[in-house]
Amino acid sequence: MKLLSAAQTREADAFTIKEEGMSSSDLMERAARAFVGWFENKFQPTQAVHIFCGPGNNGGDGLAVARLLQQRNYAVQVYLVGDNSKASADFKLNLERLPQEIPHQHLKEKQDITALPEGACVVDALFGTGLNRPVSGLYAEVINSLNGSNLTITAIDMPSGLYTDSQTPAEGAIVQANYTVSFQLPKLAFFLPQHEAFVGEWHIVPIGLSDSFIAAVETRLYFTTPQDVRHLLRPRKKFSHKGLYGHALLLSGGFGKMGAAVLAARACLRAGVGLLTIQVPATGYTVLQTAVPEAMTLADKHRRHLSELPKETDKFDVIGVGPGIGTERVTKTALGQLLATASQPLVVDADAINIIGSSDKLKGQLPPDKVIFTPHPKEFERLVGKSNNEYDRLYDMLDFCRVYRCYVVLKGNNTTIGTPDGKIFFNTTGNAGMATGGTGDVLTGIVTALVGQNYSLEEACLLGVYLHGLAGDLALKAVGEISMTASDVIDFLPQAFLKLQA
Ligand SMILES: NC(=O)C1=CN([C@@H]2O[C@H](COP(=O)(O)OP(=O)(O)OC[C@H]3O[C@@H](n4cnc5c(N)ncnc54)[C@H](O)[C@@H]3O)[C@@H](O)[C@H]2O)[C@H](O)CC1
Numbered sequence: 001m002k003l004l005s006a007a008q009t010r011e012a013d014a015f016t017i018k019e020e021g022m023s024s025s026d027l028m029e030r031a032a033r034a035f036v037g038w039f040e041n042k043f044q045p046t047q048a049v050h051i052f053c054g055p056g057n058n059g060g061d062g063l064a065v066a067r068l069l070q071q072r073n074y075a076v077q078v079y080l081v082g083d084n085s086k087a088s089a090d091f092k093l094n095l096e097r098l099p100q101e102i103p104h105q106h107l108k109e110k111q112d113i114t115a116l117p118e119g120a121c122v123v124d125a126l127f128g129t130g131l132n133r134p135v136s137g138l139y140a141e142v143i144n145s146l147n148g149s150n151l152t153i154t155a156i157d158m159p160s161g162l163y164t165d166s167q168t169p170a171e172g173a174i175v176q177a178n179y180t181v182s183f184q185l186p187k188l189a190f191f192l193p194q195h196e197a198f199v200g201e202w203h204i205v206p207i208g209l210s211d212s213f214i215a216a217v218e219t220r221l222y223f224t225t226p227q228d229v230r231h232l233l234r235p236r237k238k239f240s241h242k243g244l245y246g247h248a249l250l251l252s253g254g255f256g257k258m259g260a261a262v263l264a265a266r267a268c269l270r271a272g273v274g275l276l277t278i279q280v281p282a283t284g285y286t287v288l289q290t291a292v293p294e295a296m297t298l299a300d301k302h303r304r305h306l307s308e309l310p311k312e313t314d315k316f317d318v319i320g321v322g323p324g325i326g327t328e329r330v331t332k333t334a335l336g337q338l339l340a341t342a343s344q345p346l347v348v349d350a351d352a353i354n355i356i357g358s359s360d361k362l363k364g365q366l367p368p369d370k371v372i373f374t375p376h377p378k379e380f381e382r383l384v385g386k387s388n389n390e391y392d393r394l395y396d397m398l399d400f401c402r403v404y405r406c407y408v409v410l411k412g413n414n415t416t417i418g419t420p421d422g423k424i425f426f427n428t429t430g431n432a433g434m435a436t437g438g439t440g441d442v443l444t445g446i447v448t449a450l451v452g453q454n455y456s457l458e459e460a461c462l463l464g465v466y467l468h469g470l471a472g473d474l475a476l477k478a479v480g481e482i483s484m485t486a487s488d489v490i491d492f493l494p495q496a497f498l499k500l501q502a
């Protein structure tokens with residue numbers, strides 16, 4: 001699904017109003033109803049609701065929500081913050097529509113801010129996508145007092161004070177919402193890890209924005225929904241043989257790190273590869289033969305480190321390289337040979353990224369449209385460089401993908417995928433339990449298997465990252481986030497495939 005900027009959201013709004021021949025207040029009413037539908041499922045009418053309204057349409061939403069909640073027997077209290085003489089037309093309309101019975105209070109100066117009762121829920125309708133400067137003054141005082149209140153805060157559309165699609169200046173106050181209920185599509189800011197404390201748990205409620213507008217709008221930002229990835233998954237042919245699903249080579253493992261090779265290999269097999277060969281340093285030979293009997297194992301001539309390529313690299317459909325390999329000189333040389341000679345796609349992870357990141361010569365040898373990098377943030381920094389902030393990091397990632405015509409899978413809270421044609425996808429599966437050693441090796445195995453099965457590199461990234469996170473989410477239910485290990489993620493991979501196919 002596409003992510004829209006604040007400006008595009010406004011256009012979608014205007015387009016929808018015109019297309020459906022309705023008024024902007026009708027759309028606001030629809031938005032308020034959608035919000036209330038979510039709210040009713042979450043909070044009981046026994047809880048008092050305190051709604052803080054700013055001067056724009058976000059505040060207008062807040063007023064409409066107040067009216068609708070009162071109709072549903074919630075005890076509502078409204079706060080109109082700041083100078084409402086310049087309020088938007090739909091704000092004014094909804095203020096007129098606010099029933100007399102709903103108490104509303106103007107907060108005009110700091111002294112007007114009072115403590116809220118314990119157990120109340122707060123609805124933040126101060127600012128939404130129309131925020132155009134950092135929040136200061138009275139609004140900041142209100143936000144700081146809400147943040148300090150310990151009450152559950154639900155933000156309408158955006159946590160007030162957070163910019164929708166660019167870096168929020170450090171001096172601005174931002175609501176720390178527990179929930180953000182956003183209209184139609186999530187906003188770019190939700191996907192950046194540093195915003196977690198402001199956005200909280202986000203939910204989307206549809207408000208019927210024009211499908212044709214959204215289909216036509218140009219963007220390079222996407223997030224992956226189950227629907228997006230489901231249709232990528234190809235069923236197996238009835239008359240199948242292992243040759244149809246690719247022969248993958250994994251160059252992995254080092255002394256003390258054979259486990260990385262085992263994890264990548266097991267994941268690769270669980271992700272459906274037809275045949276798998278693993279090359280490991282000689283001391284890993286028995287380990288791999290024992291731990292992964294389904295795979296063929298080649299022993300490197302070097303005992304502790306990878307130092308050579310197999311004789312016939314051409315016969316492999318994909319090569320995954322990196323987990324556990326270290327950065328010894330012999331390994332660097334072998335990696336250089338691989339980049340110079342490989343004809344098939346490469347999935348490059350861990351120390352293979354570190355080696356390439358430290359060498360402009362190797363970067364220059366990257367075969368175009370054939371490489372997927374799967375760095376974690378530190379490896380990303382070594383490969384691409386240090387970015388000023390997480391927005392810049394996205395654009396730095398895109399530049400790198402464009403220059404080297406490669407794919408980058410930046411692992412993290414919302415794993416982010418960059419493509420050589422300038423698109424960014426945010427993944428939506430996965431959880432904090434997966435922040436544990438070895439889950440990256442598992443991802444390498446999965447993506448390698450998918451490329452081997454002839455998925456395009458973009459498809460393999462999207463599908464692989466999604467399935468990896470989904471397996472983690474399924475493991476979460478079974479073992480919890482504290483106990484989860486990378487092996488659990490592999491164990492739940494079959495269920496992840498089944499769930500996606502269902
Ligand atoms: N398509 C949709 O998703 C719909 C969204 N709706 C809601 O409308 C808001 C956006 O409304 P808008 O009037 O454009 O902006 P805001 O309410 O966010 O605020 C604008 C208002 O605030 C002033 N302002 C901006 N920044 C500051 C600041 N730092 N300090 C003080 N004042 C500030 C600005 O000058 C304006 O007066 C969207 O988020 C949804 O909640 C519709 O209801 C339905 C469709």
Ligand SMILES: [K+]
Pocket residue numbers: 058124125126127128155156157158159160
């Ligand atoms: K808000």
